[in-house]
Amino acid sequence: MTSTPAVPVTVDDKGDQPVPPITRRVKQRLTSRGATIAAVIIAVIWTVPTAGLFISSFRPEENLNRDGWWNVFSNFEFTLENYADVLVSGGSQSPNLGQYFVNSLAIVIPGTLIPLVVASMAAYIFAWSNFRGKDTLFVFVFALQIIPLQMALIPLLTLFVNLKIGEFHVLPPGSYAQLWLAHTIFALPLAIFLLHNFIAEIPGEVIEAARVDGAGHATIFWRIIIPLSVPALASYAIFQFLWVWNDLLVALVFSGGTGDVAPITQRLAELTGTRGGEWHRLTAGAFVSMVVPLIVFFGLQRYFVRGLLAGGLKG
Amino acid sequence: MEDLGEKFLQVVIALAIFAAIIGFIMLLVDRAPKSFRDKATIIGFMAPAAILLIVGMVWPAAQTTFLAFTDRNGAINGLDNFIWMFTDPSALVTLRNTVLWVILVPTLSTIIGLVYAVFIDKAHGERVLKALVFMPMAISMVGAGIIWNFMYAYRGTGREQIGLVNQILVWFGGEPRQFLLDAPGNTFFLIAVMVWIQVGFAMVILSAAIKGIPADVIEASRLDGASAWQQFRNITIPSIRGALVVVVTTITIITLKVFDIVRTMTAGNFETSVIANEMYTQAFRANEPGRGAALALVLFLMVLPVVIYNARVLKKQKEIR
Numbered sequence: 001m002t003s004t005p006a007v008p009v010t011v012d013d014k015g016d017q018p019v020p021p022i023t024r025r026v027k028q029r030l031t032s033r034g035a036t037i038a039a040v041i042i043a044v045i046w047t048v049p050t051a052g053l054f055i056s057s058f059r060p061e062e063n064l065n066r067d068g069w070w071n072v073f074s075n076f077e078f079t080l081e082n083y084a085d086v087l088v089s090g091g092s093q094s095p096n097l098g099q100y101f102v103n104s105l106a107i108v109i110p111g112t113l114i115p116l117v118v119a120s121m122a123a124y125i126f127a128w129s130n131f132r133g134k135d136t137l138f139v140f141v142f143a144l145q146i147i148p149l150q151m152a153l154i155p156l157l158t159l160f161v162n163l164k165i166g167e168f169h170v171l172p173p174g175s176y177a178q179l180w181l182a183h184t185i186f187a188l189p190l191a192i193f194l195l196h197n198f199i200a201e202i203p204g205e206v207i208e209a210a211r212v213d214g215a216g217h218a219t220i221f222w223r224i225i226i227p228l229s230v231p232a233l234a235s236y237a238i239f240q241f242l243w244v245w246n247d248l249l250v251a252l253v254f255s256g257g258t259g260d261v262a263p264i265t266q267r268l269a270e271l272t273g274t275r276g277g278e279w280h281r282l283t284a285g286a287f288v289s290m291v292v293p294l295i296v297f298f299g300l301q302r303y304f305v306r307g308l309l310a311g312g313l314k315g
Numbered sequence: 316m317e318d319l320g321e322k323f324l325q326v327v328i329a330l331a332i333f334a335a336i337i338g339f340i341m342l343l344v345d346r347a348p349k350s351f352r353d354k355a356t357i358i359g360f361m362a363p364a365a366i367l368l369i370v371g372m373v374w375p376a377a378q379t380t381f382l383a384f385t386d387r388n389g390a391i392n393g394l395d396n397f398i399w400m401f402t403d404p405s406a407l408v409t410l411r412n413t414v415l416w417v418i419l420v421p422t423l424s425t426i427i428g429l430v431y432a433v434f435i436d437k438a439h440g441e442r443v444l445k446a447l448v449f450m451p452m453a454i455s456m457v458g459a460g461i462i463w464n465f466m467y468a469y470r471g472t473g474r475e476q477i478g479l480v481n482q483i484l485v486w487f488g489g490e491p492r493q494f495l496l497d498a499p500g501n502t503f504f505l506i507a508v509m510v511w512i513q514v515g516f517a518m519v520i521l522s523a524a525i526k527g528i529p530a531d532v533i534e535a536s537r538l539d540g541a542s543a544w545q546q547f548r549n550i551t552i553p554s555i556r557g558a559l560v561v562v563v564t565t566i567t568i569i570t571l572k573v574f575d576i577v578r579t580m581t582a583g584n585f586e587t588s589v590i591a592n593e594m595y596t597q598a599f600r601a602n603e604p605g606r607g608a609a610l611a612l613v614l615f616l617m618v619l620p621v622v623i624y625n626a627r628v629l630k631k632q633k634e635i636r
Binding site for chain 2: 032035036038039040042043046047048049050052053056064065066067068069070099102103106109110113114117118119121122124125129131141144145146147148149150151152153154155156159175176177180181182184185186188189192216217218219221222242245246247248249252253260265268269272273276279282283285286289290293294296297298301304305309
């Protein structure tokens with residue numbers, strides 16, 4: 001639908017041109033206007049599905065079942081009941097999303113902090129010390145990125161369930177521990193690689209000066225490396241945060257499926273399957289789950305894009 | 316909500332234990348005898364990552380490879396799982412769907428993303444336009460699944476439609492359809508959701524690449540009287556070839572592993588399953604870990620060449636620079 005050949009591809013005009021100024025200005029304005037219209041059309045198409053869901057989440061249940069959300073403009077009614085229903089109303093019939101929202105938070109905070117620290121430590125060694133076989137080992141860690149997480153799920157679950165000291169479960173089922181550990185493991189290869197690239201760029205003199213002053217590795221790491229790496233750490237943290245918050249597969253496998261630890265994505269997927277017709281609940285519920293990533297995204301977009309350009313993608 | 320405090324406590328305790336472990340390592344490293352200190356640092360700093368990766372990733376991956384050749388009781392059954400995968404009718408549908416996904420999602424996402432990146436390069440309000448199309452990347456695929464389930468919602472003929480797609484069909488005089496139930500069309504409607512998500516990614520990377528094309532190159536072609544289309548074909552595309560390859564391969568890898576969309580929207584029913592979803596179903600729902608492992612192995616073997624190609628291109632680009 002958008003294959004008009006007159007695609008304007010030029011970067012802004014600069015300097016002298018043999019074209020008469022008036023024609024040039026006209027031409028430029030034309031291409032620019034055509035491009036703007038085409039871009040706006042695509043942007044609208046891309047936004048309408050989300051907007052429709054958002055509008056619907058504020059419509060009373062009977063309106064939702066009566067006609068489509070685009071009728072809201074002729075027949076305006078607004079309610080917060082859907083949100084109240086999914087978040088706070090008790091009882092086994094309620095989606096109880098408030099509880100799952102808390103679970104998501106409880107999973108995502110350690111699930112972001114732990115891999116960040118563990119990966120920074122390894123990245124520091126890869127960047128600033130020398131031992132035999134270091135480069136080979138680094139390539140190996142890098143290569144681990146190609147293992148899809150599906151390759152590890154079955155044995156890892158068995159391992160987690162059977163990890164006992166005497167009768168004591170190290171990672172008790174129905175606790176967050178399995179989820180934190182699984183997310184940490186799957187984050188490490190990419191995190192080590194990206195953070196290494198950044199930490200290796202820190203000027204050697206800074207570290208050398210600290211060493212001359214008698215600082216040990218631990219001091220150098222916490223007082224110099226970590227503060228100087230904040231931009232890279234932030235970029236990666238945003239990714240890991242969104243990845244863990246939005247995850248479904250790891251949650252399904254390691255949460256044991258109970259409401260005690262399952263994140264909001266898992267609950268929503270479940271509701272879609274069992275009560276797919278209850279749109280007043282699904283629309284509001286979906287938005288409850290999207291609020292946090294959208295805040296992170298719009299608030300920290302700059303870091304997000306920077307991380308993306310550095311190759312920060314996994315799955 | 317009474318257990319809110321308890322959950323909070325779990326998080327605090329976990330972080331405290333983690334901090335204690337890391338603190339202990341730091342203490343050991345700093346107190347180690349001078350002659351041994353560098354070695355102690357290497358071991359201490361690497362240990363957490365090394366243990367987690369070996370125990371949690373390398374060893375399980377090896378076990379999965381072995382599991383792929385066993386049956387549900389754990390007895391070795393040779394290639395049975397793979398024979399099942401390539402002969403069973405429903406498993407074949409899964410493979411066919413995966414191929415459709417892997418061909419269509421990277422192609423469509425990259426083309427639309429490229430066109431959009433080119434448009435907004437000249438458009439007013441570029442930042443806002445970018446953010447709107449990029450937004451689906453931030454939300455979960457579960458959320459995206461619900462958004463599109465709602466778009467595809469179906470009501471019988473003659474009733475008011477609540478799904479926009481069916482309403483548009485009706486406005487144009489068509490009959491409402493069960494988009495997600497009727498095979499094989501339903502797979503394409505799931506693929507559309509993934510394209511909706513990935514266009515944003517393609518657009519951001521390609522837009523950055525387009526902005527990196529030196530202005531004098533464009534000026535020169537302009538002076539030579541190249542039309543906009545010629546410029547696009549002969550300047551823009553060759554200049555961003557590297558970025559195009561990265562975008563296509565990255566989306567290919569993500570698509571091969573796609574799970575959430577299928578799980579949320581159809582759970583793989585109505586002939587819509589893909590490998591990643593079938594892997595989960597077989598291993599954790601149907602109690603067939605052998606088949607699940609075999610599917611995971613095939614997934615790995617499909618991802619492998621793409622990743623290697625991607626790494627090669629990236630390396631070559633770095634050498635040129």
